[in-house]
Amino acid sequence: MTSPARKSRPGPRRALTEEEILEATLNLLDEGGMKAASIRGIAARVGVAPNAVYTYFPDKAAVVQAIVEHLLGQVDHAVFADRDVPWRQRIEALALELRERLTAHPGAVNLTIGGPMNGPHALALNERLMGILVDTGLTPGDAAKAAYLLIVYVFGSIALEVAESGETHRLPPEAERIAARQTGFSAIPTETHPLSAAAAGTMAGYISTEQYIWGLRKVLDGITAGPISEADTSKAFAG
């Protein structure tokens, strides 16, 4: 899929590929979470001795890092590459695509925001996002600031969304998850937390696609509300 061609290597035939190991790890992650994605478990899944994995990756941290890159490499750039599409739509498409790819593997989400995102695919995404923003007339510097704000929003949203489901390794349908939150929030006592209790219904919907896009648009509104180099501190709500 991502590998164009297997590089030929010296020595005896390789039993495995880095790809195969990553795919096995992802499967284990989806089935049993971080606990199941052990070096020993991975080795068993691909049919080698535990220490054979160290032929492909120096340590477990490297496997984790590679998983993150693998996942970021799966995002389909085509859905937001078209420069004729309005820029807000392009960014929304990017945000939705990223959310879809990452929530498909809940166990991997924490790994993504848990380490530095400086791999080639992460960089490519940053470049793409900046490209969309530069297309609107922003300088690279301003585009970088706006891009980071968007990245914080996207990854923060996804992380909180996945975290909310606890140790579930496959996310239930959105409606189910919202219903579960609704039930949980109904227990908030009105006496001590009147506002949270009053807004329990809204809070249950935090994890919905609708609110995800709503928040993204608010962030975009903020970005376009004034010059990037400044942020308004005087305004107040009309009400």
Place this chain on the structure above:
Amino acid sequence: MTSPARKSRPGPRRALTEEEILEATLNLLDEGGMKAASIRGIAARVGVAPNAVYTYFPDKAAVVQAIVEHLLGQVDHAVFADRDVPWRQRIEALALELRERLTAHPGAVNLTIGGPMNGPHALALNERLMGILVDTGLTPGDAAKAAYLLIVYVFGSIALEVAESGETHRLPPEAERIAARQTGFSAIPTETHPLSAAAAGTMAGYISTEQYIWGLRKVLDGITAGPISEADTSKAFAG
């Protein structure tokens, strides 16, 4: 500190308190990261057998959950409780206080966004934040949406900031961390990533307090840019 009085319990004198265990865990976390904060390590630190910890917490997940709550309980509500202070300032104070408390324990940040934030202290913070927003005239429902957007921004920023430093358990001074990023980003090839390369300087500053507040203000701008229930999709940059 947080415990007003030790509840008296039956049975032989307790050797420990939940508080003592959490403090020990936090110390281990600061010294050696998640790896060092093992049940066995904690037990050794407080001077009991490993399994004695299970008298206080049912399992390790409960210790982790308690750590998160412990940390959220440390935020000083006084710095943003004053209703005479302009609401934007109050939210900035809240955001800065939260960042200070969490970045003080980098190893715990991942735990915070890694699980559901539904403890009493988390709820209290949500209630406070909603209170500030309701003070501006928002309905509880709209305040909830705005509050979540802010929470996503704050925790997302902190998570990405801490993650960027990798396995460091005590964050170096901000200037040092930015300098390290600067060095790393200077390696971005202009040919393949022209925009990222051009904005390397800006990108290095992502983790600065200045950009943290800048982003927060942009989010606040977005919240005030129009009615909460909608988000502008028509606007485009002037340039």
Place this chain on the structure above:
DNA sequence: ACCTGAACACCGTTCAAGT
């Protein structure tokens, strides 16, 4: 009720040895 010693079923990683 709280703590201990001992054990169980795991980890990640290393090392010497085989091909």
Place this chain on the structure above:
DNA sequence: ACCTGAACACCGTTCAAGT
């Protein structure tokens, strides 16, 4: 160069036993 068997130093957790 790649893989294996065996071992090392760890984990979280449970259980029977002591006070």
